Amino acid sequence: MSSYPPHASSMELDAIRAEAIDWSLAHGLVVRPTLEKQQHFEHNAAVTHAPLALYPTPFPRAEFSKAKELQAPWNTLIHRMSQDDPLINELMETLSQVDDFMKQLYAIYVQVRTEGIAQSASLGIHRCDYLLHADLGSDATRIQQVEFNTIASSFGSLSTRTSELHKYLLSSVDKYGHGHITLDQLPENHAVESIADGLASAWKLYNKPSARVMMIVQPGERNAFDQRWIEYSLLEKHGVRLVRRSLAQVMSNGTLDPVTKALIVDGHEIAVTYFRAGYGPEDYPSEKEWSARLTIERSLSIKCPTVAYQLVGAKKVQQVLSVPGRLERYVDDSATAERLRGSFAGLYPLDDSVEGLQAYDMALAHPDRYVLKPQREGGGNNLYGDAIVETLKTLSVHERNAYILMDLIRTPPVDNLMLREGAILTGQVISELGIYGVYLK
Numbered sequence: 001m002s003s004y005p006p007h008a009s010s011m012e013l014d015a016i017r018a019e020a021i022d023w024s025l026a027h028g029l030v031v032r033p034t035l036e037k038q039q040h041f042e043h044n045a046a047v048t049h050a051p052l053a054l055y056p057t058p059f060p061r062a063e064f065s066k067a068k069e070l071q072a073p074w075n076t077l078i079h080r081m082s083q084d085d086p087l088i089n090e091l092m093e094t095l096s097q098v099d100d101f102m103k104q105l106y107a108i109y110v111q112v113r114t115e116g117i118a119q120s121a122s123l124g125i126h127r128c129d130y131l132l133h134a135d136l137g138s139d140a141t142r143i144q145q146v147e148f149n150t151i152a153s154s155f156g157s158l159s160t161r162t163s164e165l166h167k168y169l170l171s172s173v174d175k176y177g178h179g180h181i182t183l184d185q186l187p188e189n190h191a192v193e194s195i196a197d198g199l200a201s202a203w204k205l206y207n208k209p210s211a212r213v214m215m216i217v218q219p220g221e222r223n224a225f226d227q228r229w230i231e232y233s234l235l236e237k238h239g240v241r242l243v244r245r246s247l248a249q250v251m252s253n254g255t256l257d258p259v260t261k262a263l264i265v266d267g268h269e270i271a272v273t274y275f276r277a278g279y280g281p282e283d284y285p286s287e288k289e290w291s292a293r294l295t296i297e298r299s300l301s302i303k304c305p306t307v308a309y310q311l312v313g314a315k316k317v318q319q320v321l322s323v324p325g326r327l328e329r330y331v332d333d334s335a336t337a338e339r340l341r342g343s344f345a346g347l348y349p350l351d352d353s354v355e356g357l358q359a360y361d362m363a364l365a366h367p368d369r370y371v372l373k374p375q376r377e378g379g380g381n382n383l384y385g386d387a388i389v390e391t392l393k394t395l396s397v398h399e400r401n402a403y404i405l406m407d408l409i410r411t412p413p414v415d416n417l418m419l420r421e422g423a424i425l426t427g428q429v430i431s432e433l434g435i436y437g438v439y440l441k
Contacts, residue, residue, distance in 0.1 A: 005055045005416050006178040013417075013424060016054055019173055020165060020419055024049035028229060029161040032222040033421075047225070050158050054417040054424070055177070056166045056186060057431040060132070063143045064187065067130050067435050070343060073336050074128050075439035078150060080330040081317065082122070082308040085113070091316050094351070098402040099375055101281045102314065104290055109307045112297050118261035123202040123272065123304035124439040125195055127153035129432050130343065131409040144345040144409050146432060150313030151279045151305050156191035156436055157229035163189035191436045196233035198438035199272055202302045203240050205440065206271035213242040214263075214270045214301070216250070218277040227276055243268060247278060251292040256299055263299035270301045279310070280376060314375040319347040319404040346407035350392075350400040359405045363388050371406045384408075 008016065024030060030047040032038060038046050081087060088109065096103035130143040167186055169176045199213050213234060215227060231242045245253075245265060254265040263270040273296050277283045284290050297307050305313075321327050322344050331337040348359035363370050372383040372391060383391055392400065413428035 003180065004058060004414060006176075006180045008175070008178070012175055013054075016169060016173055016176060017419060017422070017424060019169060020052070020054060021049050021422060023165055023168055024052070024161070027161055027164065028225055029158060029165060030225050031158075032224065034222075035220070048421050049419070050162075051418065051420040052162055052165070053429065054169075054419050056181065057414055057416055057429060059431065059433060060141060063130075063132065063141065064433065066339075066343075067128070067143050067433055070340060071126075071128060071435045071437040073331065073340055074148060075124060075126060075437040077327075077330045077340070078124060078126060078148065078309065078312060079122070079439050079441055081312040082124075082306065084330075087317075087320075088308060088311050091314065091320065092311060094401050095314065095316055095375060098399050101284075102311070102375055104284070105307055105311055108290075108294050108297050109311060111294065112307070115298065118298060118300045119302055121202070121205055121302050122306045122309065122441065123198060123274075123302055124150065124309055124437070125153055125198055125274075125304055126150055126437040126439070127156075127434045128437070129434050131411045131430065131432055133345070133409045134412050136410070139412075141412065143343055143433070145318075145343045146345075146409065147315065147318060148313065150309045152276045153434075153436060154223060154276065155226055155434070156195050157226045158223075159434070160189045160192045161229075163187070192229050192233055193237070194436065194438055196230050196237060198440060199230070199234055199242075199274060199304070200238035200240050201440050202272045202304065203238070206300075206302055208269060208271060211269040211271035213240055213272045213274060214250075214265060214268075215242055215244050216247060216273060216275045216277050216296075217244050218283060219246050219248075221276075242274075243270075247283065247289040247292040248286075250296065251288045254292070254295060256295055261298065261300040263296060263301040270299070272304060273299075273301045274304045315373045315404050316349075316375060319349055319406075322347040345409055348405040350403050350405055352397045356400070360392065360400065363392060363405050369408055371408055373404050373406055374402055 029050050029052070031050045032044060033046055033048050038044065040046070092102060092106040096106045127149045129146040129149070131146055132141040133144040134141045163186065167183065170181055170183060203211070203213055215231065217227065221227070234240045234242055243265065250265055254263060256263060278293060296303065327337045327341060328334070331340065349356040350359055363372065367385050367388040370388060372388045374381050411430045413430055416429045418425040418429070
């Protein structure tokens with residue numbers, strides 16, 4: 001959009017910046033600064049506004065609505081896959097040989113299934129991420145899924161506050177948007193309340209009023225306020241108390257009732273365990289953390305997510321779903337399956353199958369057309385361009401099983417203004433749309 005972002009004089013931008021910073025600090029749209037900057041304050045007393053866009057980034061309404069409509073089918077699909085033991089065994093028997101992190105998770109899954117699952121209910125708080133894609137030579141865009149997240153789906157709270165910030169600026173700051181933005185173009189965002197509602201529903205299903213929700217967090221979490229808003233909403237709206245513990249603290253201060261399998265941490269029975277950590281190898285620096293994860297999985301506590309949910313969040317599952325006929329195993333009608341499949345980017349195995357060998361050759365020949373993805377949450381682990389070639393050439397055919405190949409999603413960039421630690425940054429942005437979903441069963 002050549003007319004975007006709206007033109008503003010330096011004086012107008014200074015006013016918008018001042019309003020945005022004060023509103024963010026007053027309304028909890030904040031993060032902790034880096035450790036280097038925190039050292040000047042005691043007891044984690046320093047905060048700064050979260051990095052944000054001064055203006056909402058345009059997104060086609062029809063594609064936005066499409067992404068929202070796909071979330072309910074995705075919730076059901078993810079749950080049904082988590083219940084498919086043959087699917088998990090099929091994929092993890094290979095992945096566990098080339099990925100130590102997946103191997104450890106799979107070992108917990110197998111052990112708990114062998115012992116007997118103490119808690120049949122599970123809670124999913126998911127986020128499906130999309131980018132707009134335009135074919136070369138075309139101006140038409142459509143959503144394509146980047147990934148689906150089954151553990152620690154973050155930024156529900158801060159994204160809610162950001163939506164409120166843009167509405168505030170539009171309503172209160174003269175000439176904000178200069179007529180390019182109207183209130184009806186800014187969608188409602190109730191992610192934080194919906195996530196809290198999901199946790200409260202699971203707590204009620206556990207059916208013990210004195211029990212608490214436990215959030216598993218990383219020590220020194222900078223994004224604590226995104227998590228805190230869920231905690232506050234849970235208490236204020238539902239009267240449910242939440243405790244924050246690291247995996248190490250669970251192991252040091254937690255016990256498992258040998259008869260009921262109730263999880264007791266610091267004297268509190270835990271009705272729901274909500275993981276905002278535990279999604280990557282760095283969260284398990286010792287056997288203590290792995291023991292804590294096993295203890296939680298063996299317990300009566302309702303897990304969000306179960307280890308099965310986390311396993312089906314692997315990128316290999318995303319690729320397998322693109323194989324003709326696989327999606328239909330979990331989706332009730334063909335029309336819904338086609339709508340879901342329509343949001344898929346091209347996905348390819350990198351194993352020793354004919355398709356996998358072809359994908360390997362394609363990646364080496366045209367690395368600029370693809371993304372190389374390991375079995376990890378978060379796009380920071382992905383590889384692009386020459387890094388794809390360098391990595392693939394170091395891997396054996398067996399080791400390539402740890403990755404999938406995905407078509408590069410080509411998103412037309414949009415100019416916008418960003419605000420980070422008080423500084424206005426100008427440039428082109430690519431916006432990823434995250435749609436949250438809650439599923440309890």
